[in-house]
Amino acid sequence: MQRRDFIALLGGVFSWPSLAHAQHKAMPVVGWLGYFSPPANPGELWVHQGLRELGFVEGQNIISEYRWADFHYERLPALAADLVSRKVDLILTTGGGGSALAAKNTTSTIPIVFADVGDPVGFGLVASLARPGGNLTGFSALVVELTPKRLELLCELVPQAVAIALLVNNSGSELTKQHIRITQEAAHAKDIKLAILEATTEAEIDTAFASLGQLQPGGLVVAANTFFVGRREQIVALAARYAVPAIYWDSRFVAAGGLISYGTDIEALHRQAGIYAGRILKGEKPADLPVQQPTIFKLVINLKTTHALGLTVPPSILARADEVIE
Numbered sequence: 001m002q003r004r005d006f007i008a009l010l011g012g013v014f015s016w017p018s019l020a021h022a023q024h025k026a027m028p029v030v031g032w033l034g035y036f037s038p039p040a041n042p043g044e045l046w047v048h049q050g051l052r053e054l055g056f057v058e059g060q061n062i063i064s065e066y067r068w069a070d071f072h073y074e075r076l077p078a079l080a081a082d083l084v085s086r087k088v089d090l091i092l093t094t095g096g097g098g099s100a101l102a103a104k105n106t107t108s109t110i111p112i113v114f115a116d117v118g119d120p121v122g123f124g125l126v127a128s129l130a131r132p133g134g135n136l137t138g139f140s141a142l143v144v145e146l147t148p149k150r151l152e153l154l155c156e157l158v159p160q161a162v163a164i165a166l167l168v169n170n171s172g173s174e175l176t177k178q179h180i181r182i183t184q185e186a187a188h189a190k191d192i193k194l195a196i197l198e199a200t201t202e203a204e205i206d207t208a209f210a211s212l213g214q215l216q217p218g219g220l221v222v223a224a225n226t227f228f229v230g231r232r233e234q235i236v237a238l239a240a241r242y243a244v245p246a247i248y249w250d251s252r253f254v255a256a257g258g259l260i261s262y263g264t265d266i267e268a269l270h271r272q273a274g275i276y277a278g279r280i281l282k283g284e285k286p287a288d289l290p291v292q293q294p295t296i297f298k299l300v301i302n303l304k305t306t307h308a309l310g311l312t313v314p315p316s317i318l319a320r321a322d323e324v325i326e
Contacts, residue, residue: 028056028281029063031088031110033103035095035226037070043094045113045268050274056281068100071230076232078103084110092277093138094270096226097123097175105138111286114138115273116266118224120291122174129291137286139273140293141264142222143249144178148186150262153299154219154247155190156314157244157306161218163193165244167235168207169200169225179223205231209238217244224249224263232256245309251300254325259305260317265296298322 030051032044048058055203056062065088067079080102083091091107093099093114100114104125117123126132129140150198166183168176180196185196195215197208211222220239222228228235229250236258239246248254249263276289293314299317302325306313318324 008043011289012152012154024034025064027061028089029065029086030277031083031086032066032068033076033083033091033093034066034068034100035071035073035076035099036230040313042153043266046267046270046302047092047094047115047274050271051278053271054278054282055215055274062281069095071227073098077106080106090277090280092273095229097125098226100125100136100138104134108135109186110134111280112138113273113277113280113286115270116141116264117193118143118175119178122178126291129293131287132291133287135286137276137289137291139269139276140291141224141266141269143174143263144171144175144182146249146263146297147179147183147221147223150221150247151186151190151192152262152318153262154221154245155192156317157247157311158218158245161192163217165195165197165212165214165215165217165220166223167197167199167220167228168223170200171225171227174230176223176225178231183221183223199228201248202231202234205234209242209244212242212244220244220246222246222248222253232258240305240308243309245311251298251323254300254302254305257305258302259303259309259311260299262299263297264294265298268296269294301325 007282058064067083069075069079076099084107091110091112093103097117100117101123103112112135120126125136166178184194195217199205199208232253233256236253236256245259248258248261251261254261277280299321300323301321
């Protein structure tokens with residue numbers, strides 16, 4: 001049978017492109033909404049690992065539609081709306097609460113899995129961790145709760161410090177207020193003075209570090225914030241220029257030359273988000289899957305940076321380190 005005769009037999013309803021499109025739509029389509037740009041978003045690989053554990057392999061029985069905001073929060077609502085207009089089967093968000101909130105504000109029916117939100121209840125994403133309700137579920141990153149532990153580790157590295165600085169993104173968010181409050185309480189308990197540095201732009205990051213000369217803190221705690229992830233090269237370089245020992249929540253800072261990090265194992269978190277996405281694609285409902293908190297944490301230290309700063313790493317920290325960069 002000739003190709004044109006076959007098409008005529010179908011009454012002209014299908015063309016070859018439309019048949020291909022039908023095959024494409026036969027697979028579940030996952031829409032990705034991320035604050036970062038792809039080079040800064042290794043979470044994509046980890047999520048796919050989790051999906052594969054549930055039997056979903058990209059290009060074989062699942063299709064992905066990627067939308068990256070390239071570090072611009074204001075782009076997220078339009079990107080979310082585009083995914084919804086394409087009728088994806090599920091939306092998976094990365095890069096903090098901003099991405100998840102944009103997705104939530106755009107659809108109340110398409111399932112949404114968030115991979116790394118600091119405070120899902122505080123963001124208004126879910127009613128509670130145990131009973132999220134609605135069309136969202138996912139994983140909390142516990143970014144604020146671990147701040148006192150970071151302060152403690154920094155004090156172990158720099159025991160002579162009488163003052164510590166805290167760098168926050170002064171966005172006015174409740175998460176920032178929590179960071180400041182909990183760090184102030186931890187510093188007060190250790191009888192350490194705390195200086196708050198605020199930055200919402202690249203220029204303000206430069207200004208904040210320039211003020212260290214006058215403040216002369218013994219160390220710096222960088223508060224968890226997605227904006228800072230995108231500026232980690234700048235922050236690490238400034239910490240080296242001003243010779244200030246700094247601790248971060250994300251090991252990517254240490255990989256870029258930062259001193260030390262302690263926080264949630266982001267790789268494990270994203271893999272678990274992929275597993276949740278797979279479970280939902282198999283028929284489970286987001287409302288029935290509780291928001292989970294991380295159980296795996298990583299301590300990473302860069303010995304090159306400790307030597308450059310003239311620091312001696314206590315054996316107690318080395319013994320606890322999950323990764324040491326030499």
